[in-house]
Amino acid sequence: MKSDSIAVDVPAESSSVIKGKAPLLGLARDHTGSGGYKRGLSIFDFLLRLAAIVAALAAAATMGTSDETLPFFTQFLQFEASYDDLPTFQFFVVAIAIVAGYLVLSLPFSVVTIVRPLAVAPRLLLLVLDTAALALDTAAASAAAAIVYLAHNGNTNTNWLPICQQFGDFCQKTSGAVVSAFASVTFLAILVVISGVSLKRP
Amino acid sequence: MDIEKAGSRREEEEPIVQRPKLDKGKGKAHVFAPPMNYNRIMDKHKQEKMSPAGWKRGVAIFDFVLRLIAAITAMAAAAKMATTEETLPFFTQFLQFQADYTDLPTMSSFVIVNSIVGGYLTLSLPFSIVCILRPLAVPPRLFLILCDTVMMGLTLMAASASAAIVYLAHNGNSSSNWLPVCQQFGDFCQGTSGAVVASFIAATLLMFLVILSAFALKRTT
Numbered sequence: 097m098k099s100d101s102i103a104v105d106v107p108a109e110s111s112s113v114i115k116g117k118a119p120l121l122g123l124a125r126d127h128t129g130s131g132g133y134k135r136g137l138s139i140f141d142f143l144l145r146l147a148a149i150v151a152a153l154a155a156a157a158t159m160g161t162s163d164e165t166l167p168f169f170t171q172f173l174q175f176e177a178s179y180d181d182l183p184t185f186q187f188f189v190v191a192i193a194i195v196a197g198y199l200v201l202s203l204p205f206s207v208v209t210i211v212r213p214l215a216v217a218p219r220l221l222l223l224v225l226d227t228a229a230l231a232l233d234t235a236a237a238s239a240a241a242a243i244v245y246l247a248h249n250g251n252t253n254t255n256w257l258p259i260c261q262q263f264g265d266f267c268q269k270t271s272g273a274v275v276s277a278f279a280s281v282t283f284l285a286i287l288v289v290i291s292g293v294s295l296k297r298p
Numbered sequence: 299m300d301i302e303k304a305g306s307r308r309e310e311e312e313p314i315v316q317r318p319k320l321d322k323g324k325g326k327a328h329v330f331a332p333p334m335n336y337n338r339i340m341d342k343h344k345q346e347k348m349s350p351a352g353w354k355r356g357v358a359i360f361d362f363v364l365r366l367i368a369a370i371t372a373m374a375a376a377a378k379m380a381t382t383e384e385t386l387p388f389f390t391q392f393l394q395f396q397a398d399y400t401d402l403p404t405m406s407s408f409v410i411v412n413s414i415v416g417g418y419l420t421l422s423l424p425f426s427i428v429c430i431l432r433p434l435a436v437p438p439r440l441f442l443i444l445c446d447t448v449m450m451g452l453t454l455m456a457a458s459a460s461a462a463i464v465y466l467a468h469n470g471n472s473s474s475n476w477l478p479v480c481q482q483f484g485d486f487c488q489g490t491s492g493a494v495v496a497s498f499i500a501a502t503l504l505m506f507l508v509i510l511s512a513f514a515l516k517r518t519t
Binding site: 181182183184216220228230231236237238246251253255256257281285288289293 | 403466467
């Protein structure tokens, strides 16, 4: 009986060892192969993140410094336009500044994904936060775009008159800020898609 | 005595017969040992494969339900905005006071965009069903996450632009001399506000869909 058990155990161990090695080799090969591909995506992610930061900061700064004072004035009334006059533009400056701040803080996580291309947790975190930042950025840009459009064209049905005939520089700067914000929206959308592609298994 | 002797003889004979059987048994055990281990390993692999598939199938079902709700919400937003019009009870011979969504370009684009998003979400339901049937397939999920991201952006653009106009209609703006219109067209403004809220709900659901797709895409090994 003892000899029987000994005879049975030996081939079991040998067979398990043989079968155990093959999957390890396979994983090693997969590791080296997909690492390069995902490291490239991570580097592209980092560069897009930098571009989105530049676009967002430009948008917030342009909107924040877009005030204009007309050259004539009376003793009691001064004709001045600033982003503070419109709540939508105030929301624009605050929201885009928040998005820019988030993007700066997310750069270290993007570096982590470059150093460790196969790590899943930082990519998931970046994707969730990028989606939220994309939503906030899109909301601010679109709301401001609607107001800028109204400032340029007005609306006869509601008797809202266009103001860009008097404040030309103000409207040009606010339009530029909106365009820059939409550029950062585009970069963030590409970032979300890249994060999704990076998450899939190779 | 004869019976006892016969029994003892049988006992003596059986060990002689059993010994070669034991030798054969050793050989058989040697032959069958690898298949037993092999089956166990295969069962473990199957179990490992089953658990992520089951989890991802649950995610796919949740995705389908959220997608259905988002489609209904987006279509409700478009329908609400399109059917919001109000005519004041007094009028003159040449001027009739009427408010409609076509009076404002932002709200016209709101109706168009929400209709497009509702249509896309309806057409994407078959792809979501494919994800339920084949939980480990990657291309349909990649396709869904790409289109969902674009549609989320479009929905938020329409909702935010209309929200800015509705806010202006309610409160006006003294700096630019834009007067509020909701003091006269109260029902119109309530209808447009409801449509904007529904659109923001659809955008939020689309955001959850994007995040769900990402969780389903991540590898499990």
